[in-house]
Amino acid sequence: MKHCRVAPLFSLFLVACVPNSAPERVVAPPAVVQPVREPVSVPAPAPTIAERPAAFAFAGELEQGGWIRGQAPGGAVAARLGDTPLSLDEEGRFFAAFDRDAAASVTLRATLKDGRVIESPLAIAPRDWDIERVNVARRAGGASANFMRRRQPELDAIWDARLRDTGSKGWRQDFVWPVTGRISGRFGSQRIYRGEPGSYHSGIDIATGTSGTPYVAPADGVVVLAEDDFSLEGKLLIIDHGQGLNSAFLHSSRLYVSEGEQVRQGQHIGDIGSSGRATGPHLHWSLKWRDARLDPLLFTGPMR
Numbered sequence: 001m002k003h004c005r006v007a008p009l010f011s012l013f014l015v016a017c018v019p020n021s022a023p024e025r026v027v028a029p030p031a032v033v034q035p036v037r038e039p040v041s042v043p044a045p046a047p048t049i050a051e052r053p054a055a056f057a058f059a060g061e062l063e064q065g066g067w068i069r070g071q072a073p074g075g076a077v078a079a080r081l082g083d084t085p086l087s088l089d090e091e092g093r094f095f096a097a098f099d100r101d102a103a104a105s106v107t108l109r110a111t112l113k114d115g116r117v118i119e120s121p122l123a124i125a126p127r128d129w130d131i132e133r134v135n136v137a138r139r140a141g142g143a144s145a146n147f148m149r150r151r152q153p154e155l156d157a158i159w160d161a162r163l164r165d166t167g168s169k170g171w172r173q174d175f176v177w178p179v180t181g182r183i184s185g186r187f188g189s190q191r192i193y194r195g196e197p198g199s200y201h202s203g204i205d206i207a208t209g210t211s212g213t214p215y216v217a218p219a220d221g222v223v224v225l226a227e228d229d230f231s232l233e234g235k236l237l238i239i240d241h242g243q244g245l246n247s248a249f250l251h252s253s254r255l256y257v258s259e260g261e262q263v264r265q266g267q268h269i270g271d272i273g274s275s276g277r278a279t280g281p282h283l284h285w286s287l288k289w290r291d292a293r294l295d296p297l298l299f300t301g302p303m304r
């Protein structure tokens with residue numbers, strides 16, 4: 001085994017509460033006994049702290065490019081992973097994830113109504129990324145001004161689309177493969193050109209050999225971008241799964257959905273192609289949570 005896996009797939013952790021100050025025991029206050037004849041109305045006692053679940057509960061893949069789904073402690077009014085605020089739904093449930101280059105530890109932190117803070121430190125296992133060292137110089141020079149005139153509005157549109165929160169609940173589902181085929185490019189792989197790192201591969205490439213193979217939505221979502229002709233991505237589809245998690249599908253030959261449309265897991269949303277900058281027909285599927293780039297393999301498990 002190349003690296004130590006912190007936990008088996010989809011296992012559930014219950015992490016004990018870590019007080020932010022010196023450990024203290026929470027003791028229920030003594031019951032207030034009202035004299036029987038006292039004609040005073042007594043307000044219902046506020047629930048004691050001990051009656052509420054006190055710790056974060058979560059499950060997922062605690063490694064670089066991985067994710068967790070969980071529930072914040074009862075009474076939480078805000079929660080964060082490191083410096084990143086989490087969205088809590090009505091039941092305090094949340095999604096959070098770990099960038100390809102995430103540090104070895106990060107802390108989940110909830111602030112309760114009464115101001116107390118509950119923390120849960122997480123250990124994030126490092127990955128053994130596929131790094132190829134080549135003895136050629138990295139292509140010199142940046143993009144031409146001419147190219148950037150076309151490119152910048154595309155980058156802005158992608159940025160804006162990824163910021164949209166549609167309220168989709170797709171993040172709660174177990175993801176399925178959009179299509180099966182040969183994995184021709186893995187997430188996170190990177191070339192180093194005479195010591196100078198190139199950018200790593202931001203998604204997973206699935207090649208089926210031919211153009212026109214249908215692919216489906218890996219989870220429920222809402223289409224936040226459907227573009228016909230972006231310079232690098234070609235026909236590009238971005239689907240928001242809610243809570244800051246979204247999928248992008250590149251190089252399609254045809255798209256079957258348009259912006260604003262709700263899609264269901266398993267719905268045919270496009271056909272594989274080689275539009276944009278692609279050497280052959282394949283689906284490039286990438287997943288992002290806020291600023292973190294994630295490994296689709298850790299959402300679907302191995303292809304069967």
Ligand SMILES: [Zn+2]
Binds near residue numbers: 201204205284
């Ligand atoms: Zn790719």
